[in-house]
Amino acid sequence: MEYVFETGRLRARAFVPGDAERLYEIHLDEEVKKWFPNESYLDAQEAGEAAAFFADCVKAGRLPCVLAVELKRTGELIGDAGINEADGKPEEIEVGYVICRELRGQGYATELLGGLTEYAASAFGVKSLFGRVVKGNGASVRVLEKNGYGFVAEESGAEDDPYGHGVLVYMKNTRPNGA
Numbered sequence: 001m002e003y004v005f006e007t008g009r010l011r012a013r014a015f016v017p018g019d020a021e022r023l024y025e026i027h028l029d030e031e032v033k034k035w036f037p038n039e040s041y042l043d044a045q046e047a048g049e050a051a052a053f054f055a056d057c058v059k060a061g062r063l064p065c066v067l068a069v070e071l072k073r074t075g076e077l078i079g080d081a082g083i084n085e086a087d088g089k090p091e092e093i094e095v096g097y098v099i100c101r102e103l104r105g106q107g108y109a110t111e112l113l114g115g116l117t118e119y120a121a122s123a124f125g126v127k128s129l130f131g132r133v134v135k136g137n138g139a140s141v142r143v144l145e146k147n148g149y150g151f152v153a154e155e156s157g158a159e160d161d162p163y164g165h166g167v168l169v170y171m172k173n174t175r176p177n178g179a
Contacts, residue, residue: 004058004067007115010108012067012081014058019068020048022077026100035137036098054082063124069099069112078103081112083120086130093126097143109143117147121174128173135166144170 003011015023024047026032027040041047054066066082079099086092095116099109113131120129131144135154149170156166 005115005119006072007111009072010078010112010115011070011072012112012115012119013070014055015051015066015068015080016055017048017052019051019077020044023047023051023068023080026077026079026098029101031101031104032098035134035140036096039098061123063093065120065124067116069097071103078108079112081116083116083124083129086132092128092130093120093124094130094132095120096131104139109139110146113143113147117172117174127175128171131170131172133168133170135168141168141170144172148172 001013001016003013005012021044024041024044027036027047033040041050051068054064057064058067064082064084066080066084068077069079069081070077079097081095081097083093083095086094095113097109097112097116099112117129120126129149130152131140131149132155133140133144149172151168152171153169154166155169156164
């Protein structure tokens with residue numbers, strides 16, 4: 001299998017048809033649905049269709065680039081990570097990630113975002129990456145901050161704010177000193 005990037009404990013790759021059921025299960029989790037209500041799938045078939053679309057994008061080298069994330073030691077699918085143009089802001093690239101419930105709190109999301117940030121900067125030549133977090137999602141804020149993303153703004157009325165509490169926007173310059 002070809003991997004897009006690797007970290008110490010993780011590998012990121014294009015989705016394959018066998019990932020559909022596990023992808024569906026990961027996104028069924030109440031915590032995922034709480035913070036990403038638009039990223040739930042109706043069933044495994046819909047998850048499979050999304051996975052096939054994401055695999056095609058990875059193969060073509062275009063956005064959205066959403067990758068399957070697996071543990072190196074077992075090969076188990078444990079989440080996904082991606083980059084995409086911000087809605088209505090084609091000059092801005094956003095990052096996103098999900099780790100399955102069983103492995104949260106063990107540093108996998110922080111490790112994954114570090115690898116995803118490096119990959120996005122080199123593969124897509126972006127100068128700045130953005131992370132958007134629904135206000136109240138402290139775990140994702142900590143992951144962004146540990147990876148050098150800094151707070152830049154708070155938005156209200158955002159389409160991806162399911163509760164109307166606001167969205168915190170973080171940014172990381174991937175080319176220090178304006179290179």
